[in-house]
Amino acid sequence: MESTLHTPTIYEINTPVFLREVSERAGHSVTLADVPDAEWDAIARPSIDTVWFMGVWQRSVVAKTMAKDEPWLKDALPGMQDADLLGSAYSIASYTVDESLGGNEGLAIARGKLAERGIKIILDYVPNHVAIDHEWASEYPEFFLSGSEQELAAHPHAFVRTPAGIFAKGKDPNFEPWSDVLQLNAFSPMLRGEVTKTLSTIASMSDGVRCDMAMLMMNTIFKQTWGDRVGDIPTEEYWPAIITAVCAVNPEFLFLAEVYWDKQQDLLDQGFDLCYDKDLYDDLLDGSVQHIKNHLEAPVTYQQHLLRFLENHDEERAAKEFPHDKHIAAAVITATLPGAHLYYDGEREGRVVKLPVHLGRRVDEPVDEAIALFYDKLWAFIAQKNLAQGEWKLLNPLSRFWRRESQHVLAWEWTTKTNKVVVAVNYSPEKAQVILDTDLKTVTGAEDILNGQVNWAEHIFSSRVTLQPWRHIVITVDK
Numbered sequence: 001m002e003s004t005l006h007t008p009t010i011y012e013i014n015t016p017v018f019l020r021e022v023s024e025r026a027g028h029s030v031t032l033a034d035v036p037d038a039e040w041d042a043i044a045r046p047s048i049d050t051v052w053f054m055g056v057w058q059r060s061v062v063a064k065t066m067a068k069d070e071p072w073l074k075d076a077l078p079g080m081q082d083a084d085l086l087g088s089a090y091s092i093a094s095y096t097v098d099e100s101l102g103g104n105e106g107l108a109i110a111r112g113k114l115a116e117r118g119i120k121i122i123l124d125y126v127p128n129h130v131a132i133d134h135e136w137a138s139e140y141p142e143f144f145l146s147g148s149e150q151e152l153a154a155h156p157h158a159f160v161r162t163p164a165g166i167f168a169k170g171k172d173p174n175f176e177p178w179s180d181v182l183q184l185n186a187f188s189p190m191l192r193g194e195v196t197k198t199l200s201t202i203a204s205m206s207d208g209v210r211c212d213m214a215m216l217m218m219n220t221i222f223k224q225t226w227g228d229r230v231g232d233i234p235t236e237e238y239w240p241a242i243i244t245a246v247c248a249v250n251p252e253f254l255f256l257a258e259v260y261w262d263k264q265q266d267l268l269d270q271g272f273d274l275c276y277d278k279d280l281y282d283d284l285l286d287g288s289v290q291h292i293k294n295h296l297e298a299p300v301t302y303q304q305h306l307l308r309f310l311e312n313h314d315e316e317r318a319a320k321e322f323p324h325d326k327h328i329a330a331a332v333i334t335a336t337l338p339g340a341h342l343y344y345d346g347e348r349e350g351r352v353v354k355l356p357v358h359l360g361r362r363v364d365e366p367v368d369e370a371i372a373l374f375y376d377k378l379w380a381f382i383a384q385k386n387l388a389q390g391e392w393k394l395l396n397p398l399s400r401f402w403r404r405e406s407q408h409v410l411a412w413e414w415t416t417k418t419n420k421v422v423v424a425v426n427y428s429p430e431k432a433q434v435i436l437d438t439d440l441k442t443v444t445g446a447e448d449i450l451n452g453q454v455n456w457a458e459h460i461f462s463s464r465v466t467l468q469p470w471r472h473i474v475i476t477v478d479k
Contacts, residue, residue, distance in 0.1 A: 007274075007304060007338070007339055007340040007341075007388055008049050008050040008120070008254070008340050008341075009047050009048050009049055009050065009340070009341045009342075009343070009382070010048075010050040010051070010052050010122065010307070010340065010341065010342045010343070011043060011045075011048045011050070011051050011052065011342075011343050011344075011345065012051075012052040012054055012312055012313065012342060012343070012344045012345060013043075013051060013052065013053055013054060013345045014054055014055055014313065014345060014355065014357070014362075015032075015053045015054060015055045015056050015101055016055055016086060016100075016101065016360040017345075017355065017359075017360060017361065017362055018345065019031060019032065019035070019101060020360060020361055022035055022036070022039050025039075031100070031101055031102030031103075031106045032053075032056075032097075032101055032102035032106035032107050032109065032110040033102040033105065033106035033109045033110070034102075034106075034109075035110060035113070037113070040110075040113050040114060040117060041117070043114075043119070044114070044117040044118070044119055045376070045379050046379045046380045046382070046383035046384075047379045047380075047382040047383040048119065048343075048379065049118060049119055049120065050119060050120045050121065050122060050207070050208070051114055051119055051120075051121050051122075052121070052122045052123075052124075052210060052342075053107070053110075053121055053122075053123055054089060054124060054313060054357075055086075055089035055124075055357060056097045056098065056101055056107060056123060056124075057089070057092045057093075057094065057095055057096065057097065057098065057123075057124065058092065058093045058094040058095075058096055058097075058098050059086055059087040059088065059089065059091060059092065059093060059098070059131070060087050060088070060091040060092070060093045060131030060132060060133050060134070060180060060181075061087070061093070061133060062091075062131065062132045062133045062180065063087045063088050063091035063131055063132070063180035063181070064085060064086065064087030064358075066179060066180050067085060067087060067088065067180070067358050068085060070358075072356070073085065073356055073358055073359065076353070076354070076355060076356050076359065077355070077359055077361060077362070077363060078363070080359070080361075083360070084359050084360055084361045085358060085359060085360075086358060086359065086360045087180075087358060088180060088357055088358050089124070089357040089358070090124070090126050090181075090212060090357060091131040091132075091178075091180045091181050092126055092130055092131055092134065093130075093131045093133050093134050093135075094134065094135065095125075095198050095201065095202065104205065107121075107205060107206075108205070111205075111206065120206075120207035120208065120254075121206050121207055121208075122206055122207060122208035122209060122210055122254060122256065123202055123205070123206045123208075123209055123210070124209070124210050124212060125198075125199060125202060125209045125210070125211050125212065126211075126212040126213075127184070127186075127195065127211055127212065127213075127214060127216070127217045127238075128170055128172075128183070128184060128186075128212070128213055128216045128217060129169075129170030129178065129181035129182055129183055129184055130181060130182055130184065131180065131181060131182070132160060132162060132180060132181065132182055134182070136194070137162050137163075137164055137167070137182060138162075138163060138164050140190065140191075140194065141164040141165055141167075142185075142188060142190060142191075143184055143185055143188055143190065143191040143194070144167040144168070144182050144183060144184060144185060145167060145168040145183050145185055145226065145229055145230065146165060146166060146167060146168075147159040147166040147167060147168050148166065149166065151166070152166050157169075157176065157177060157179070158171075158176075158177045160182070162182075167182045167183070168182070168183045168226075168229075169181060169182065169183060170182060170183045170184075171183055171225060171226075172213065172216065172225075173221070173224060173225040183226075185230060186216075186217040186219070186222040186230075186238050187219075187222065187230050187231060187233070187234055189234075192238065192241070192242060195242055196241075196242050196245045196246065199242060199246045200245065200246050200249045203246050203247075203249045203250040203253045204249060204250065207250075207252065207253065207254060208253055208254030208255065208256060208273075209253070209254070209255060209256065210256045210258060211255065211256065211257050211258065211272075212258050213258055213259075214239070214257035214258060214259050214267055214272070215257070215259045215260065215261060215263040215266070215267060217238040217239065218237065218238065218239075218263065218266065218267075218270075219233045219234060219237055219238065220233070221261075221263075222238075237270055239267065239270040239271055239272070240270050240271050243255055243270070243271035243272070244271065247271075254273050254274070255271060255272045255273050255274070256272070256273065256274045256275070256276075256307065256340075257272045257274070257275045257276065258276050259272075259275045259276055260276070260278055264276075264277075264302075264305075264306070265302065268302075268305050272305075273305065274305055274306070274307050274339075274340050275305060275306060275307065276306075276307050276309075277306035277307055277308050277309070277339065279295055280292070280295055280306070280308060280334070280337075281308075281309060281310065281315070283295055284310070284322075284330045284333065284334070284427075285321060285322070287326070287427065287428075289406070289407050289408060289409070289410055289427050289428065290405075290407060292333070292410060292427070293394070293410060296337070296394050296410075296412070297394060300338055300392050300393075303337070303338045303339050303392075304338050304339055305339065306339040306340070307339065307340045307341070307342055308334040308335075308337055308339050308340070308341050308342070309334065309341070309342040309343070309344075310322070310327075310330055310331060310334060310347065311344045311347050312342060312344050313344065313355075313357055315354075316354050317346070317347070317351050317352045317353065317354055318330075318331075318347055319347075319350040319351060319352050319368060319371060320352040320353075320354075324370070324371070325469065325470035326427075326470055327371070328374055328450065328470065329425050329426070329427050329470045329471070329472060330427075331374070331375070331378060332378070332423070332425055332449060332472045333410060333425055333427065335378055335382055336382075336387060336412070336414075336423045336474075337392075337412070338388065338392045343375075346362075346365075347375070348371065348372055348375040348376070349365070349367045349368060349371070349372055350365075350367065350368025350370075350371035350372065351365050352365065353365060373450070374449075374450050377449055377450055378449055381449045381474075385414075385421060387414040387421060389416060390414035390415050390416040390421070391414065391415045391416075392412060392413070392414055393412060393413050393415070394411075394412050395411040395412055395413060395422070395424075395436055395437050395438055396411075396437050397409040397410070397411045397424065397434035397435065397436055397437070397465075398434060398435045398437070399432075399433075399434060399435075400433035400434055400435055400464055401433070403435075406432065406434045407428070408426050408427065408428040408430060408432035408434070409424055409425065409426050409427070409428075409432050409434045409465075409467060410424070410425050410427055411423065411424040411425070411434075411436055411465075413438055415479070417479075418478075418479060419444075419476055419477060419478055419479055420438070420476070420477040420478075420479060421474060421475070421476055421477075422436065422438060422440070422474070422475040422476075422477065423472065423473075423474050423475075424436065424465050424467065424472060424473050424475070425467075425471075425472040426467035426468065426469060426470060426471050426472070427470070428469060428470070429469045429470065430469055431466070431467070431468055431469060432466070432467050433464060433465070433466045433467075434464070434465055434467075435463050435464050435465075436463045436464075436465055437463075438463065438477075439463070439477070440460060440463045440475065440477060442477050442478040442479075443456055443460060443475055443476070443477055444476050444477065444478050445475075445476045446459060446460065446473055446474065446475045446476070447473070447474050447476075448471070448472065448473060448474075449472070449474065454473065456473075456475065459473055460473075460475065
């Protein structure tokens with residue numbers, strides 16, 4: 001069955017950094033309201049249909065002060081100046097667009113400019129916590145988890161005194177608390193109502209939302225994290241009613257979950273449209289063909305709701321983590337699988353320095369022209385082939401000589417009404433020859449995404465395919 005689900009290709013932008021660099025190119029200060037058309041044109045590359053404006057919300061002044069002397073920030077940006085430190089993009093003081101970026105009005109103008117180019121926008125929402133100086137801390141103290149004087153004295157890293165009282169700091173159950181945020185009480189009915197209002201406002205400003213660490217608000221996880229402090233588990237889960245109410249405001253609104261710990265299906269069942277596919281990223285980094293294949297054996301109806309990526313603002317840069325040839329092979333794999341796809345600003349240029357979300361400037365790095373050329377050709381290829389309109393099927397390549405499951409080559413096919421496109425990738429440092437379990441008798445062409453058409457007779461004999469280390473081939477077959 002061919003897919004009717006829209007699976008976006010998302011381009012993530014660190015918004016303050018983007019505007020700083022646009023301003024430098026323009027020779028004057030630029031906000032979202034007056035970005036030159038040429039800059040939007042450059043973002044509107046083939047196959048990109050959604051922009052994620054990361055870091056637009058008003059940031060915490062308290063968090064900025066707390067981060068001022070952090071040595072790891074100075075290590076990430078040698079010569080860091082006071083103006084470079086903005087505070088964490090995820091310690092949010094208010095869900096209004098920072099005025100230095102153009103405010104809500106500037107975002108609306110940018111959204112309109114991108115809509116003219118067929119591009120939607122998504123924004124961030126952080127359900128688990130807010131900044132210490134967020135207005136809720138004084139207006140709605142019941143939204144938070146209270147602490148005692150004894151707890152503050154014994155665990156000053158886990159609690160903080162505010163004008164409204166002592167509250168617990170935001171927490172992931174596997175790590176120490178974050179120093180600059182207050183934990184929200186996922187079990188509070190009043191909080192859930194206020195979150196619905198906030199997300200409904202965001203739904204009027206954008207086309208979707210990326211929910212940070214969305215699984216932390218699931219009833220079971222929240223209870224496991226906080227225990228008796230939060231009382232009994234509610235009868236209703238956190239997300240379903242909120243998502244239903246927000247989608248009543250904007251029926252086409254996209255909910256994307258940053259999620260780990262194998263909770264993807266749970267959040268899809270609760271109403272999310274897409275979930276992070278961190279497992280695929282980890283498997284690609286590790287390089288195990290068998291692990292990747294095991295992951296891809298999940299039902300395609302599930303895989304269509306996964307977001308594939310090689311980097312984002314939380315991960316190290318792909319050009320740093322993946323050697324050049326492995327990088328290209330991994331990018332071909334992620335780009336030709338079912339599901340949504342994410343690219344981070346700087347990925348195309350081969351940047352290797354990861355920028356903390358606290359900073360508004362990044363180091364100058366030379367463009368890796370070979371990587372940039374590859375990504376330009378990859379995006380053009382994806383746009384031209386429009387693979388997602390077909391039916392996807394995982395293949396099982398067999399070693400040519402041993403007639404057993406290949407430990408080197410991954411392969412799949414996309415079938416439309418008129419033809420079939422077969423993608424085979426040798427994800428290993430060894431030459432491989434495999435037999436594909438698909439009919440290749442009516443091959444009409446073969447190509448390498450980077451180099452274009454190839455003499456397919458050199459690679460294909462009957463259903464046998466030969467590939468050099470880290471190389472791929474895309475075969476078109478008439479039906």
